[in-house]
Amino acid sequence: MHELSYATSILNALMEAVENQKELGKNPLKVSEINLEVGELTLIQMEQLKFAFEVIAENTICEGMKFNVEYIKPHILCKDCGYEGDAMPKDEIGVYCPKCNSMHLKIKGGKEFNIKNAIIEFDDEE
Known part of the structure; x- marks a missing residue:
């Protein structure tokens, strides 16, 4: 299930961004939304990706995040x-x-x- 590796990459990138904000003295409360560009040839099943993300993001600042996807032909x-x-x-x-x-x-x-x-x-x- 390569959706899990994509979900893990997304979570890692977001957690790094949150840490960067903390280092700047800001206090991030929640990552509420993400905007993705996904090529149609990746064959990623977005429902599986969202499910995998929900599982690994549980009890993190990213829990419950909304996905917005722009598909690229x-x-x-x-x-x-x-x-x-x-x-x-x-x-x-x-x-x-x-x-x-x-x-x-x-x-x-x-x-x-x-x-x-x-x-x-x-x-x-x-």
Whole structure:
């Protein structure tokens, strides 16, 4: 289940951000929201990722965090006809060129997994 490794990476990145805020003298109370960019070719099941995150984030500052996801379509360069643009899904394991149906492609997008930002709530009594 690679969703668990993604969930662990997210939690580690968020906890590091929280620690950085503490070092700056701020008092973070909660990480309430995260914004992710997820390429469609990662094949990540978001419900499984959220469940794994809920389990490992229990009793942390990230417990109950809301996930916002922007999906990124596969972007390709066809090595046969030169088409560059969005790819068409062939099945669960591949994509093809919408112009010539080739699968001889260079993948230029769609495998991303990025944390765009997160919302950290702070104690106002600093």
